[in-house]
Each structure stands twice: as structure tokens, then as C-alpha cells.
Amino acid sequence: MSPVEKIIVGLEERSYPIFIGPDLLNVADKYLVDYISDRQVIVICDTVTGPIYQGSITKTITSVCARLDNLRVPAGEASKSFSAYNALCDEILNIGIDRKTVLIALGGGVLGDLVGFVAASLLRGIDFIQIPTSLLAQVDSSVGGKTGINAKAGKNLIGAFHQPKLVLVDTSVLITLPKRELLAGYAEIIKYGLLGDAYFFSWLEKNWFNVLSLKQEEIIFAVRRSCEMKADIIAKDEMETGMRAMLNLGHTFAHAFEAVGQYNGDLLHGEAVAAGLGLAFDFSVAKKICKPEDALRVHAHLIEVGLPDDYSSLPAGKASASTLIQHMKKDKKAIAGNLTFILANKIGGACVMPNISENELTTFFMAKGVNHV
Ligand SMILES: NC(=O)c1ccc[n+]([C@@H]2O[C@H](COP(=O)([O-])OP(=O)(O)OC[C@H]3O[C@@H](n4cnc5c(N)ncnc54)[C@H](O)[C@@H]3O)[C@@H](O)[C@H]2O)c1
Numbered sequence: 367m368s369p370v371e372k373i374i375v376g377l378e379e380r381s382y383p384i385f386i387g388p389d390l391l392n393v394a395d396k397y398l399v400d401y402i403s404d405r406q407v408i409v410i411c412d413t414v415t416g417p418i419y420q421g422s423i424t425k426t427i428t429s430v431c432a433r434l435d436n437l438r439v440p441a442g443e444a445s446k447s448f449s450a451y452n453a454l455c456d457e458i459l460n461i462g463i464d465r466k467t468v469l470i471a472l473g474g475g476v477l478g479d480l481v482g483f484v485a486a487s488l489l490r491g492i493d494f495i496q497i498p499t500s501l502l503a504q505v506d507s508s509v510g511g512k513t514g515i516n517a518k519a520g521k522n523l524i525g526a527f528h529q530p531k532l533v534l535v536d537t538s539v540l541i542t543l544p545k546r547e548l549l550a551g552y553a554e555i556i557k558y559g560l561l562g563d564a565y566f567f568s569w570l571e572k573n574w575f576n577v578l579s580l581k582q583e584e585i586i587f588a589v590r591r592s593c594e595m596k597a598d599i600i601a602k603d604e605m606e607t608g609m610r611a612m613l614n615l616g617h618t619f620a621h622a623f624e625a626v627g628q629y630n631g632d633l634l635h636g637e638a639v640a641a642g643l644g645l646a647f648d649f650s651v652a653k654k655i656c657k658p659e660d661a662l663r664v665h666a667h668l669i670e671v672g673l674p675d676d677y678s679s680l681p682a683g684k685a686s687a688s689t690l691i692q693h694m695k696k697d698k699k700a701i702a703g704n705l706t707f708i709l710a711n712k713i714g715g716a717c718v719m720p721n722i723s724e725n726e727l728t729t730f731f732m733a734k735g736v737n738h739v
Contacts, residue, residue, distance in 0.1 A: 482513030486528030501551025550636025564714030616642030
């Protein structure tokens with residue numbers, strides 16, 4: 367039996383633990399007791415994770431809390447919407463809550479972002495716990511307190527920073543996650559190696575097959591290292607005024623690819639991130655801040671594991687440079703229309719690159735064979 371890993375996200379009075387290990391759902395009461403004892407708890411799943419996991423968590427914690435209710439929201443990105451937010455708030459308020467009520471988000475990144483935002487706003491903020499069930503949520507979205515929903519104008523444009531009280535990562539639940547979703551989550555793991563830990567990236571090059579085969583030792587190491595790196599960055603820059611932006615390596619490209627696809631489900635977030643990582647390294651090479659060999663290694667690893675490494679292979683691969691740039695200008699890092707990118711000096715060395723001009727970006731896209739208009 368693998369030991370349970372514990373990481374602390376150090377945010378003074380808002381610090382919280384992340385527990386990582388196999389089969390933790392079945393012993394969730396042991397980890398949650400201090401946070402839910404004698405309190406009202408509402409467990410929220412989506413319509414895919416609910417039927418699989420809601421029963422076991424409620425069975426485990428029901429004797430610990432004062433009252434337990436279960437809710438479900440439709441699975442899929444469409445639930446990060448005003449209407450889903452509104453419906454969930456109403457359902458929770460109809461149950462009746464007080465300031466000590468705790469929400470538990472048991473699901474992927476969509477559910478965690480939505481429930482976190484609901485927790486941030488109900489009664490001006492109540493406690494919530496993340497029990498992430500997708501690989502992407504386990505290594506990224508459940509940690510760091512970014513919560514929110516999408517607007518017509520773009521992704522994640524409405525939200526709040528609201529830290530969970532605890533994150534419980536049960537690596538055994540990944541067994542039921544569809545392979546494509548698993549691979550999409552792995553893209554975020556690659557991102558951590560590329561942005562700040564060259565040794566970790568080399569380890570992934572050697573051990574990716576065991577990670578994706580869910581060998582417990584390797585998957586736990588990969589999840590732990592990712593959470594550790596994210597926790598470290600969050601502790602230094604919770605509100606993204608500086609180095610937290612490094613976590614967006616590849617994401618300015620990725621968000622544009624997702625926007626072109628209009629979030630219709632053909633392209634998963636992690637797949638867009640994978641292609642974005644490939645392009646971020648290519649752009650870094652084009653700007654002569656990174657060696658071509660490093661970009662080749664990034665592409666080789668993405669291809670080897672079966673992730674997209676370039677925009678042209680994505681479903682919306684025919685969008686013009688100007689369309690992509692228009693979407694990039696809506697990025698939250700853009701200031702007064704000027705584009706800022708997270709690029710890389712080397713594998714394991716991300717850097718912030720402000721003031722990227724449209725011309726420079728157009729030239730880069732055209733060199734990659736993307737049409738101008
Ligand atoms: N808050 C943040 O810091 C942050 C960071 C990265 C991504 N995100 C957000 O995360 C979202 C993507 O998250 P995601 O990739 O988890 O998508 P998701 O929540 O839609 O989950 C993917 C699919 O897998 C299913 N699923 C989840 N766990 C499962 C399991 N164990 N077994 C079977 N099915 C399972 C879900 O029901 C869903 O159908 C995006 O909206 C993105 O913007 C947020």
C-alpha cells in the first residue's frame with residue numbers, strides 16, 4: 367500500500383492540506399472529520415461522477431456530519447455557465463444553509479470551478495472541499511483557489527479567488543476516467559516539468575507509460591510533484607500578480623484554440639494546452655530565447671504519448687492568424703490590448719514575455735503555415 371502524501375498550501379490563515387494516495391474516498395471521514403464534524407454538508411457531483419462515487423463518499427462521511435445532502439449538475443463545460451450557477455445556488459438555498467455549511471466538490475475541473483464559485487458567493491463565502499476525480503483536476507484545478515464560470519465573451523471571465531479548506535486526491539478513481547481525459551490531464555503534468563523542473567520532465571520522458579497506466583507509485587509521484595510545484599507558486603503569489611502567471615505556460619495559445627472551437631467538446635482543455643506547449647517552445651525558439659533542441663524534445667514527448675503538439679492537428683486547425691490573435695487579445699494577461707506570453711528559456715525555465723506585437727505573432731503563425739486572414 368502506497369503511503370499517503372501530504373502537501374501544505376502555505377497561505378497563513380488560509381493554508382490547507384492536499385492529501386494524495388490510493389483508495390482515499392473509502393476513508394474520507396478520517397481526512398475530512400476536522401472540517402465537517404457536526405456541520406451541514408452538501409456533496410455535489412456531476413451526472414457522470416455522481417453515479418460512480420457519490421454513494422461511497424456519502425456512506426463514509428454520513429455519520430460524521432450533522433446533515434448530508436447530495437446534488438448533481440450536468441457533466442460538461444456547459445455547466446460553467448450563469449444558468450448552471452444560478453440553478454445550483456437555488457437548489458442549495460432551497461435545502462437551506464447557514465454560514466457553517468460545507469460544500470464538497472466531487473468531480474472534474476468543471477465541477478470544482480463551479481462549486482468553488484458557488485461557495486465563494488453564497489452567504490458571501492462558505493467553506494468548500496475539493497475531491498478532484500479527473501487527472502487535470504487532481505494536478506491543477508483543485509489547487510489554488512481559482513473558481514469561476516465562463517461568459518459569452520470568453521472562458522473563466524467571471525469568478526473569484528476562494529481557497530478550499532482541503533483537497534483530497536484519491537488516485538484510484540482515475541481508473542474510471544476515459545483514456546482521452548487522462549491524457550488531457552497528463553498535458554498539465556508535462557507543463558510543470560517544462561515550466562520549472564527539468565529533472566521532472568526527464569523523469570516523465572522515462573516514466574510516462576507507467577504514469578498513464580496508473581501504476582500507483584508513478585501516478586502518485588507525478589500528481590505529488592505537480593501539486594507541490596503548484597502549491598509552492600500559489601504560496602508566493604496567490605492572486606497572480608507575478609510568478610503565478612508561469613502556470614499559464616502554453617495557455618495563451620490554448621485558450622485561443624479553445625475559443626475558436628467554441629467549447630463544443632471536440633477539443634479538451636488539456637489537448638489545447640498540449641498544442642499550446644509545443645507552440646510556446648516554437649515561439650521561444652523563433653524569438654531566439656530557447657535552443658531548438660529543447661523545442662524538439664517537447665514535441666517528441668507530446669507525440670510519443672499521443673497528445674497534439676501543434677495547432678494544425680486540432681479540430682479547429684484552419685483558423686487564420688488574425689482570428690487566433692483576436693482571441694488572444696481577450697486573454698486575462700493582456701493589458702490594454704498588448705499581449706503577454708509565458709515562454710521558456712529552456713526546459714524547466716519559463717519566463718514572462720510582455721509586449722508581444724501583433725506583427726511578430728502574425729509572422730510566427732505564417733512561418734508555421736497558418737493563413738493570415
Ligand atoms: N481553477 C483552475 O485553476 C483551473 C485550472 C485548469 C483548468 N481549469 C478548468 O477545468 C476544466 C476542465 O476540467 P476537466 O478536464 O476535469 O473536465 P471535466 O470536469 O469536464 O471532466 C471531464 C469529464 O470526465 C468526467 N470524469 C471526471 N472524473 C471522472 C472519473 N474519475 N471517472 C469517470 N469520469 C470522470 C467528467 O464527468 C467529465 O465528463 C475547464 O473548465 C478548465 O477551465 C481550472
